[in-house]
């Protein structure tokens with residue numbers, strides 16, 4: 001595992017943006033695995049900026065997103081499809097047909113999970129997967145207790161995850177109870193993984209990721225076995241490393 005510690009969120013975003021841009025320069029038909037949440041927002045801004053400067057071209061790029069809320073239509077203000085369109089896809093020259101996100105409104109969710117896993121195998125695996133981390137160690141929406149062997153599946157969100165994401169909704173009742181997510185094993189298919197964490201809120205999760213054992217109660221710990229994992233964390237998120245080790 002490689003660890004890059006930055007002074008702040010802006011520097012973290014720049015670093016992540018640079019790594020993705022260099023992947024695109026290396027292979028113009030790259031497959032990117034993308035994540036939602038507030039952490040990658042700065043990275044997406046960086047990607048848009050370098051695109052606007054003419055440094056990158058997304059004509060042949062494909063993207064695979066990790067997850068989507070169950071029950072939200074693509075244009076719902078909190079759907080992950082809308083998030084990705086607004087923060088990245090609408091601002092670059094990617095072909096919308098090359099952007100893949102699970103369908104949280106599918107009539108048959110079990111079939112949707114199977115379909116999405118096939119998409120990962122056909123389009124992917126991603127050359128590079130961007131990941132955030134939940135305060136409880138979740139990746140995508142793989143909550144504590146998820147099997148490390150899991151493929152794309154439907155999850156019931158834990159109260160703590162619903163609470164953490166409630167800030168984006170008007171009321172707690174509106175926060176979806178379920179999501180479709182790539183499984184831990186699906187995530188592991190990526191050739192390279194970059195996990196971002198910023199701020200004090202993530203410090204305990206980063207401490208546990210670095211010092212803890214591989215344990216299904218802490219989904220991010222599965223990544224310790226990945227062949228190419230880079231953590232990009234800012235000082236605040238790294239604050240408990242070294243201290244309590």
Ligand SMILES: N[C@@H]1[C@@H](O)[C@H](O)[C@@H](COP(=O)(O)O)O[C@@H]1O
Pocket residue numbers: 035036037038039040066067131132133134135138139140141161165
């Ligand atoms: N499904 C997403 C995760 O992919 C993300 O990593 C996590 C952390 O979000 P944030 O970056 O806003 O802290 O939130 C959600 O639960």
